[in-house]
Amino acid sequence: MGKLVDGIWQQAGYDTDNNEGRFVRWDSSFRDSVETDPDARYPAEPGRYRLYVSLACPWAHRTLIVRALKGLEEAIPVSIVDPYMGEQGWSFSDGRDCIPDPLFGARHLHELYVRAKPDYSGRVTVPVLWDRRHGSIVNNESADLLRMLNRAFDAYANRDLHDLYPAERREQIDAVNARVYDQVNNGVYKAGFASTQAAYDEAVGELFCALDWLETHLKGRDWLVGEQLSEADIRLFTTLIRFDAVYHGHFKCNLRRIKDYARLEAYLERLYAIPQIGSTVNFRHIKQHYYSSHRQINPSGIVPAGPILPFL
Ligand SMILES: N[C@@H](CCC(=O)N[C@@H](CS)C(=O)NCC(=O)O)C(=O)O
Numbered sequence: 001m002g003k004l005v006d007g008i009w010q011q012a013g014y015d016t017d018n019n020e021g022r023f024v025r026w027d028s029s030f031r032d033s034v035e036t037d038p039d040a041r042y043p044a045e046p047g048r049y050r051l052y053v054s055l056a057c058p059w060a061h062r063t064l065i066v067r068a069l070k071g072l073e074e075a076i077p078v079s080i081v082d083p084y085m086g087e088q089g090w091s092f093s094d095g096r097d098c099i100p101d102p103l104f105g106a107r108h109l110h111e112l113y114v115r116a117k118p119d120y121s122g123r124v125t126v127p128v129l130w131d132r133r134h135g136s137i138v139n140n141e142s143a144d145l146l147r148m149l150n151r152a153f154d155a156y157a158n159r160d161l162h163d164l165y166p167a168e169r170r171e172q173i174d175a176v177n178a179r180v181y182d183q184v185n186n187g188v189y190k191a192g193f194a195s196t197q198a199a200y201d202e203a204v205g206e207l208f209c210a211l212d213w214l215e216t217h218l219k220g221r222d223w224l225v226g227e228q229l230s231e232a233d234i235r236l237f238t239t240l241i242r243f244d245a246v247y248h249g250h251f252k253c254n255l256r257r258i259k260d261y262a263r264l265e266a267y268l269e270r271l272y273a274i275p276q277i278g279s280t281v282n283f284r285h286i287k288q289h290y291y292s293s294h295r296q297i298n299p300s301g302i303v304p305a306g307p308i309l310p311f312l
Contacts, residue, residue: 001293002089003123007114011087013296014193021196022203025186028141029122034129034152042131042138046075046156049138051145052109052128054081054090055097055282056289058185058238059142060127065234066149068276071158076149081109081126083289089124097282103132113137143177146231159276164231172225176232183210185239192251192297200252208255211264218263222270229274237271240264241281244309246290250298259309272311281311
């Protein structure tokens with residue numbers, strides 16, 4: 001595990017020492033947008049952009065779901081990193097379900113970051129949307145990428161899909177996203193990487209409080225906001241689907257499993273049953289990545305056999 005400092009790769013874990021044992025997520029660095037306007041710096045064009053993802057990563061997973069729901073597989077090709085994130089960070093390999101980098105034959109994802117910005121300093125994360133024309137990273141923030149994939153590429157989408165962020169629901173979606181991001185999506189990481197008991201207790205308490213709230217919120221509802229799937233559901237799904245298999249054990253989020261929440265479990269199954277969503281889930285990469293990469297919390301790197309789940 002490491003990061004780039006002035007374009008040079010260095011070993012670096014997550015710094016919790018300066019935050020009383022708390023894991024603090026960094027801000028994404030590349031925040032440009034692909035637009036429908038043909039005169040924009042990054043206009044939507046088929047084949048021009050490439051998405052770099054990990055099938056293990058819940059943030060990257062969001063983008064794969066919207067890409068599949070919209071039928072953008074041909075317009076936006078994808079590279080899939082190896083699930084093991086080792087000393088060189090994310091790497092490309094010819095492992096099962098991996099897709100190497102055809103543009104530069106890169107061995108590691110950090111090579112792309114340096115191509116985009118030779119003096120880049122920061123963590124090297126997925127997802128990444130790469131622009132072949134300018135030879136740069138357009139954006140590496142999944143929340144932004146979801147919005148782009150939702151509308152900007154409509155001219156090249158092979159499937160009709162309703163707006164996942166409709167104007168009349170934005171306020172509600174933003175409110176749900178804010179809580180789900182802090183206490184659930186990032187909440188599991190705050191619990192898993194906490195380096196003091198107090199920081200762990202705080203994160204786990206907030207996480208299960210939020211899950212209890214979601215369980216109540218889903219009473220009489222199929223979706224988090226409104227009458228149809230929205231980006232809020234996709235953002236929650238990628239954490240829920242990993243929960244019982246990884247976060248419960250590896251990140252010590254073990255007060256309950258999703259299986260123990262009747263409505264959340266039914267909701268998770270409803271989402272998983274959507275073919276374009278279910279087909280993006282890869283438990284082999286998910287379990288392999290977390291258990292083998294985070295040696296600070298699982299020194300042996302052993303990937304557990306279970307649990308036995310309906311999805312696995
Ligand atoms: N805010 C970013 C977070 C992305 C992120 O943290 N990705 C993780 C994988 S799950 C990563 O690439 N981590 C590499 C590292 O920690 O060095 C987003 O939502 O896109």
